[in-house]
Amino acid sequence: MDDSPARAGRSTFAWLVGASQLVGLASVVLTGVWMGHFRGGFAWDGSTQEFNLHPLCMVLGMVFLQGDAILVYRVFRNEPKRNIKILHGVIHLFALVISIVGFAAVFENHKAAKIPDMYSLHSWCGMATLVFFCVQWILGLLFFLFPVASSWLRAVYLPFHVFCGLILLVMAIGTSLLGITEKLLFSIMSTYSKFTPEGVLANVLGILLVVFGVLLGYLITKDEFRRPPNPEEESLSVHFKTLTEGQTPASP
Ligand code: HEM
Numbered sequence: 001m002d003d004s005p006a007r008a009g010r011s012t013f014a015w016l017v018g019a020s021q022l023v024g025l026a027s028v029v030l031t032g033v034w035m036g037h038f039r040g041g042f043a044w045d046g047s048t049q050e051f052n053l054h055p056l057c058m059v060l061g062m063v064f065l066q067g068d069a070i071l072v073y074r075v076f077r078n079e080p081k082r083n084i085k086i087l088h089g090v091i092h093l094f095a096l097v098i099s100i101v102g103f104a105a106v107f108e109n110h111k112a113a114k115i116p117d118m119y120s121l122h123s124w125c126g127m128a129t130l131v132f133f134c135v136q137w138i139l140g141l142l143f144f145l146f147p148v149a150s151s152w153l154r155a156v157y158l159p160f161h162v163f164c165g166l167i168l169l170v171m172a173i174g175t176s177l178l179g180i181t182e183k184l185l186f187s188i189m190s191t192y193s194k195f196t197p198e199g200v201l202a203n204v205l206g207i208l209l210v211v212f213g214v215l216l217g218y219l220i221t222k223d224e225f226r227r228p229p230n231p232e233e234e235s236l237s238v239h240f241k242t243l244t245e246g247q248t249p250a251s252p
Helices: 004-038 053-075 081-112 121-145 151-188 197-221 231-245
Strands: none
Touching: 004 053, 004 197, 053 081, 053 121, 053 151, 053 197, 081 121, 121 151, 151 197
16 A cells, blocks of 8 residues: 555654744744843843843743644644643643743833833733633633533534634734834844844844744644544544434444
């Protein structure tokens, strides 16, 4: 039997996953270099060095880890679903904790420097993203990890959960782009148009974040890369249909 199309599909998948990881890691490293090298490094004392932790934590937590938490369903698509659910939840938990540290850093810095809170479009989009992220995480936990809902409700909620996950990633990347532009205008307004290294580095960071989002979007939505239904899940779904729609499963 010729399985070359399947093999080609698997190798495309592997290349795309590899590329997404390279681009994601490069985004985190570039954010670190931007804040560490060009903006004076990191500290936890209310200063601008504390602010510098904000972009780093947000790109690492909200973008890179959130993206990878979604990707585990495609990368480990032949592993038992329960293990993948736990991994998905745990990576999201790391993403949430790191993002909260990033939020604390910027709010503390604003407090110490007496800068007003929540005045910018970036901060509004950022707050909406974090709140939406928390709601999605809690609902995901209740519906899928400790299922308190009926299987009917879970089946109805699943496509919505998947859709919201992608929207959240788009929101996180969009918010980061706003934050990058805002930071550049605050710190190098007079030299940005002269193609200074800091401005170019931050622009490249923005492009990498967009590429990460595009790669993730493709990997997640392409049918060929989805998890194949396993026989146990299939039989459960037939049983479920029998119960809900009164259908009789085909006799053996
Ligand atoms: C998903 C990612 C991000 C989220 C959810 C987010 C969220 C927020 C929030 C809620 C604030 C307001 C804090 C306050 O009012 O005290 C803020 C401030 C700020 N963020 Fe972000 N941020 C993200 C990524 C970034 C990135 C990548 C940068 C790039 C440097 C950045 C730069 C800034 C700047 C300059 C401020 C201070 C000015 C302002 O309040 O708008 N942010 N961020």
